[in-house]
Amino acid sequence: MTNNTDLCSADYETRRLKALDDYQILDTPEESAFDEIVEVLSFICETPIAVINFIDRDRQWFKAVKGLGVRETPLDISICTHAILQRELFIISDTTRDPRFANNPLVADDPHLRFYAGALLESRDGYPLGTLCVLDYRPRELSERQRFALQALANQVMAHMELMHAHREQVELVSQLEATRKELSKLATTDPLTGLLNRRAFERRLDQEVSLIKRGAPPAALMLIDLDNFKTVNDTLGHKAGDEVIVCFTKLCREAFRQADVIGRWGGDEFMVMLPRSSVAEAQHAAERLHQLLAATPMRNDTFSPFFSTASIGVCSLNGSSNMEKCLHRTDKLLYRAKELGRNRTVCEA
Structure with missing residues (x-):
């Protein structure tokens, strides 16, 4: 005592x-x-x-x-x-x-x-x-x-x-659990390098947009973007430099597209962008903004030999009958066409 x-x-x-x-x-x-x-x-x-x-x-x-x-x-x-x-x-x-x-x-x-x-x-x-x-x-x-x-x-x-x-x-424990839940949810739905939606989360968001269109919302546009010759960056400059290029490209995408547009990292050097309430022509204008930013922005901070990148883009419409498989097939064909034509360009669905 x-x-x-x-x-x-x-x-x-x-x-x-x-x-x-x-x-x-x-x-x-x-x-x-x-x-x-x-x-x-x-x-x-x-x-x-x-x-x-x-x-x-x-x-x-x-x-x-x-x-x-x-x-x-x-x-x-x-x-x-x-x-x-x-x-x-x-x-x-x-x-x-x-x-x-x-x-x-x-x-x-x-x-x-x-x-x-x-x-x-x-x-x-x-x-x-x-x-x-x-x-x-x-x-x-x-x-x-x-x-x-x-x-x-x-x-x-x-x-x-x-x-x-x-x-x-x-109350504090519940608050901490909720913060942890949100963090885990974020980790489960975002790409760790760029902070963009990962493939699964993008597919889920696309399905939601298609449902809205079926209920009367205006059509949307979908684009598939591929960084040209990205494999060469990794092979010659290393994966760290490749990551720097990806991060820089992500920042340019955030500048080129609207806040309402949904950007996702589809694969290593592939990105998907969904533009709600947008026509293919409006999406093409957004793609051109991205091309202009790429032409004006070095992708790495190297004053002795600035590195610029280009991108090939395919754009298709998104309507009530769309699904992920069909959209991916269409945008992939358009993207392939952009590469056939010499890369660094956008090909849109007619």
């Missing part, structure tokens, strides 16, 4: 204050669950004052109070600082006869407190946090029934605080 010498040490006080802080009770608004406890205790003990208080670093703060017009007092006039030094009920039948309190301003002056009885509020780890106490303006005693009620209600104060603490931990 912790002795009073330990209770007075600076290290112990630091740990006690940490335990109090963990409950996040200080400076919180009034709550009916605690207010009702002091009302019931005041009624049972027949005292004009009942208080739930906590001993902070330099003050005594009241969570619930009946019969006093303040929410905190300085520690140097607190009777409860003595009460938290022992686990049993702390009762002062007549404060004027106790040398520890006879000169206390709350005893010698207004409000002239004469009686105090407090039950310890103790953390789950055994740290004294404060007290549930009753006070009176006249000397007196508590009956056995009243003593029992004081201790039982103090237990209820801590039980409610533990419940609040557990609820906060549960």
Whole structure:
């Protein structure tokens, strides 16, 4: 058991204050669950004052109070600082006869407190946090029934605080689980290098768009993009350089296409773009923007020999009768045609 010498040490006080802080009770608004406890205790003990208080670093703060017009007092006039030094009920039948309190301003002056009885509020780890106490303006005693009620209600104060603490931990855990779920969902649907949708996620988004078109949404356009001669980049400059080219190309795609357009990495150097509510002609304009950006932007930061890349693109329409297999077949044929014609160009569905 912790002795009073330990209770007075600076290290112990630091740990006690940490335990109090963990409950996040200080400076919180009034709550009916605690207010009702002091009302019931005041009624049972027949005292004009009942208080739930906590001993902070330099003050005594009241969570619930009946019969006093303040929410905190300085520690140097607190009777409860003595009460938290022992686990049993702390009762002062007549404060004027106790040398520890006879000169206390709350005893010698207004409000002239004469009686105090407090039950310890103790953390789950055994740290004294404060007290549930009753006070009176006249000397007196508590009956056995009243003593029992004081201790039982103090237990209820801590039980409610533990419940609040557990609820906060549960909310935090749910929040962490939700964040983890979102992160896992992101990892499952995005390409790790570019952050674009991966193939499976793109197919799912395309199916959703086809469903919308079937229900009356305007047709869309779909394009398949292949970086020209990308294998040569990997073979001559290495895979790290190839990754840099892919990342740079991704940034150019984000510039060339609208925020509403859906971009996915289809394979190593292949990309799919779906343009909702767009005609093939509008998609062709977007493809031309991409060609212009590629022509003006070095794909690697090498001032001695800037490297530029080109892309071949196939574009087809997306309507209510489309499916992934048909669309891929059509765009693949158009892309192949663009390569046959010399690469670095867009071929659109007639």
